Amino acid sequence: MKALIRFVLWLYGLAFLVAATPTIALEKHPLRFVDPFIGTDGTGHVFPGAVVPFGMVAPGPDMEDRGWSYSSGYQYQARSIMGFSNTHISGAGIGELGDILLQPSTGSKWTGATTDFRSSFEKATEQASPGYYAVTLKDHGVRVELTASQRVAIQRYTFQRAGKVQVLLDLQHGILFGDGPRVLKSEVQTDAAGGEISGTVWSKNWVEREASFFVRFDQPIARIITLPPQQGDQAPRFILEFDLGQAKQLEARIALSTVDVAGAKASLAAFGQPKFEAVVQAARRQWNGLLRRIEIEGSTKEKRIFYSALYRTLIHPSDIADVDGRVRGPKGAVIQTKTGHYYSTLSLWDTFRGVHPLFTLIVPERVDGMVQTLLDHHRAQGYLPIWTAWGQETWTMIANPALPVIADAVLKGFNGFDRQEALAAMIATSTQPRPNAPSWAQKDWMAYERYGYLPYDLGEGEAVSKTLEYGIGDNAVARVARFLGKDHVARRFQSRALGYQKLFDPGTQTMRARNQAGGWRTPFDPLVPTSPMNNPGDYTEANAWQYTPTPALHDVEGFRELIGGTNGLAAWLDRFFSLPSLGDNKHLGQEALIGQYAHGNEPSHHIAWLYAYTDAPERGHERVAQIARTFYSDRPDGIIGNDDCGQMSAWYIFAALGFYPVEPASGRFTLGRPLVRQARLHLTNGKMLQITRSNTAVVMLRGLAITEPEFDYQNLLAGGTLSFPRARLHTPKAN
Template sequence: MIDRRTLLAMAAAACASPLFGRAEEDRAGLVDPFIGTDGTGHTFPGPSRPFGMIQPGPDNAASGWDFTSGYQYRAPRILGFSQNRASGTGIPELGDVLLQPGIERREDLSSTYAKASEIARPGYYAVTLADNGVRVELTSTLRSAFHRYRFARGGRVWLLVDLQHGLTFRTDRQPVQSVGNSFSANAFEGEAVRQNWTSRHVAWSVQFDQAIAAVETLPPRAGDAAPRYLLGFDLGADAVLKARIGLSTTDRDGARRNRDERGGWDFDAVTAESRSEWNTLLGRVRIEAPQEQQHIFATALYHLFLHPSVVSDVDGRWRGPDGSVRQAAKGLRYSTLSLWDSFRAANPLYTLLVPERVDDFVNTLLDHCDVAGRLPKWPIWGGETGTMIGEPALPVIADAWAKGFRGFDGRRALGAMVATSTRDAGPLYPGDDSLSVWSLYDRYGYYPVDLVRGEAVSRSLEAGIGDAATARMAAMLGKPAMARRFATRAGGWRMLIDPETRLARGRDSKGQWRAPFDPLVPTSPLNNPGDYTEANAWQYTWTPALHDVYGLIAAWGGKAGLKAMLDRFFFGLPATKGAEFLGQEAMIGQYAHGNEPSHHIAWLYAFTDTPEVGHRLIARIAHDFYRASPAGILGNEDAGQMSAWYVFAALGFYPVDPSSGTYVAAVPLVDRATIAVPGHHALVIERRGAGDRLKALRLRGHAVSPTRMPHGALAAGGRLVFET
């Protein structure tokens, strides 16, 4: 075991590296990757390139809801360093090819570590393993991980290679259906088929800058289906070992090419390149704000740009949801698409901040539909998980077309949208007996509670979001009859508004209301029977506003009715307690910012005569539920959605109707912001006055409706002035 004095010296030497400038020197220096790593944020501190395929990092555990990214800030031990993961999700996945170095030969090389030795910056992570006598440093390219190990001494050192390791939820070991691995003088390669959240194929190619001196196969543990090895290396006086790791969804050749996409062994140069790339991207949005808010905002942008993750190899190949290897016609293909979360704000924000990626995002969805027969719901590593409800790819596509993106075939897109909205679930989605059984939905106009397994109300309301998006797409492409068909079906939510409670309530196949009915009890697949998805009746009743806000206002008797419902929701009802796993956290009354169904609700005050109430609530949510600390995200980050909400709030507008190409205004949380995307005119946002009510909104000197700000006008740049 290494002594404490040596540990501190190693950490100090790393901290003194010229790679780490002061926070005010660049935008990347404002980011704190530890934000959201403590509690339910489920983020991770490891390095990544923007939208990176590879995201290496420390794993404190291999299973459990707390470790969906592999990491928890206060966990005392590190098992090792795996090469891929998802940021902020509620289900663990990936965690492939775990490596763990040490100076002693032990089968268990897990280690304690001092928090003071841990560093995380965009493009770089480092920690000193106290029990193993080694300083671990990680960086990455787009498709490969780069490790550097500084051992406390030279001579024979060891590296655990754990191919069984993977992040899983319900079991101690991630199931492995097949696996193969082979060694050469200074490398090993292999591939496996794994079954966890989805069935996925992963190939790897790992190369070292030193020859492998010994290979020992460790005896399998109970539940293991893949091998573990101890590799020995004989190091010189510098006691440094480097490893480059490529992964692929395709095969070993793909993993090898991904590993070598940058080439060379200059770890510091790769780290500097990553930081430079992050600095350029984060510099697209600048705000004038106090230092703490700068950290929160920059980190929110950073988290936003981690996903979706590139899934296509250097040569454009990728493995689709049917298991076949495909070739991207052009551009990149992506996965880790948390669509039920991201369609609400993250995807609309991508259209504003990274428009050059939007066409490839959509083409990814369409390619998926080509082989699956329907658009995806929640794909990761190229495979479909079938997770969550509704058809959240539909508003993503319609929103892109409404905003003028034309790098994908509109007719092909509409065909995919119609197929997804009319065909019952196919064989790629076993066990889903309600979401896409359109024959059942069309018969009743909603999902009856006695004919589906659960979440009937939420599924019905989310179906309306997709139908409205398909109707809009059809109208934009000159298909009026098709547009009318889906627009009519999108109005089915009215059949579930109970006139007695004015809330969305379950009905059976005979039209009878669900009884007994408690609108404050949240339900989900984890505690069904229940009619709502990670929410309750009060929280899900606001869903129609995502596509038909004026219809919902009319159903409640106009602006006064909307205000009365909003006031009761935020100020007249108790907060739900003891259901954090359902997203019932970060509560204001029944508003639960810890989960996505609530995210648009405070913005609806813009449609009342007291918009300032919403402005104050938005500011309160941003202040209370986002902090510059490890516990600074209350609720799963969900691959960028929680962060997207904060970015929009800071800028002063939000996509309440996320397939319309428009935004709803509030009051910016900063005095000034500038959005400068290469190839586009800069948008300068100014808040004038110290009031809490928006009095006027002007873009390039012209008045703009605060409830229907057009994306095209914002993307054209100029000065957007909020007068308060």
């Protein structure tokens, strides 16, 4: 019965969609295939609430405010809701944001002594589609609907009864990394007659930040009850009472700013007074406009998986600049952006691999602004960002993943930023000390420069992973320097990038830690995964097998020769995919396993594609198909492992299209085989790239054979037909 009710609600939502956008034919609506609930059950940590592409605000339900499983505030199996906050991160493994929580209720049952504001809900009442979320709170007798623009969130409540209603406004609330409390201080102003509450909350959680807000209800506030503070509270919780008379509906509009209340208020003023339905329609038009840039032919299930994945890749990074282009930078000073955009929720360690190369194809108009953000951040902080939230450095993960993102843009011809400044920022980030960095983070380059690797006995945790990933950044600097004619710089950093060769142990065929004297780490078990928070060792959320092919992310040919040439690489990959693992461990990156392959975490993502550089590329095609069909589905548990701000999803998009950026800073893509029957990429230069399968023996682009395992970005931009052999894939069994 519940399934029937859910189906009826889905049909209702589809009917609303068609009515809202009558000028677009139904079959041209890829957003009808998007299910924001995919990835919300389990470790995907996907956010299902309302958001526009790259939106600053993202209103959604918070079921818990702490715990690894609730880093987005949501889990599909949970059946009660604390309230609805207005900023979220989708797919991450650490909780942050969750600003300005609201929770409505029919009547006036809450008092100053109330401590529990949760409500249960029936799953059949919950709906989500791009730009819209709704649910009925069973205990509070109210239907909650959410939508959003770039900087303004709207929460609309329809109560079971007219008359007096209440809304909890919790400014202490946030999605916590630790146990809290998170708020350091707050300043709040209330205007009951105007239905307005505004202020600034300073907090310390994953990052230390300030969030200014402006909340406006469409009715005056009849009464404000300030709740007694709980231990450690530094921000108020209010019960707001309204008398709606004969009406049953109340609406709240929420704007935020990293800068000040004036910035939030300006965003609300610039937004105007569009009706709720108009905002939903505008959000859906934005989503549909981007999703339509790729058309695929396939079954309904394939389209649901594909377009939901494409949707998730476009949620982040979030553009957090005010309407006047101001933003608060990583050192607390206000920056006047050059482009009017400033992107945060930059999960660069994850997204440099697939998300950013995908952006260059489907949203190239965003790329210059993203690179300029990295440069603005560098000017403020002294080095390029690693992983940012609300514009602040989190110091999460390792190495310098902004470097390949910049190199990718430069080599692909993007020039809406100063390339010389970009190179200078890359060099400074790779050479200058960071005295204010936390103890676990990179502070200087002395050991790396001296040894060519990080010795494990110098106290540098994750020594192998850091060395290998520094090489990715070094190679990115070398590529940009060479592109700009700075050959001496290129030679220096290309030499550094080859440090990985010093860590290869021929005996185990894996990358293994060395000490200062050059001796190998002993005892050593290449199957044991390590992570700094759970099982400290030489690797980052992975084991030696999983990190060994990391150099292929910047030097495929060099890695192939190191491993024994074409035949040696094929044999190594065969063993990698067949060698039994020690079992699942989500906190050590061991999820979605095939032998040693762990698709649930990023270090493995490029490995199946390496078969393209052997004499048995079809084995890679089979593995890619196996990974896609085993670890992705159109169910709520359809992602195994954190989506990581779209990287898991970007991998699937590339697999469906038949190519992948194995070397993401190279400007090239590695060939595979498309999973879909046909695809059309509508490029922003007016060209169309059609991807098909044919009876040809080799891959053909515009009638010319591609005999190498790679092709470059500029070749794609010319459009035409990219035709792959119509090979039948025999998906191997999982090990």
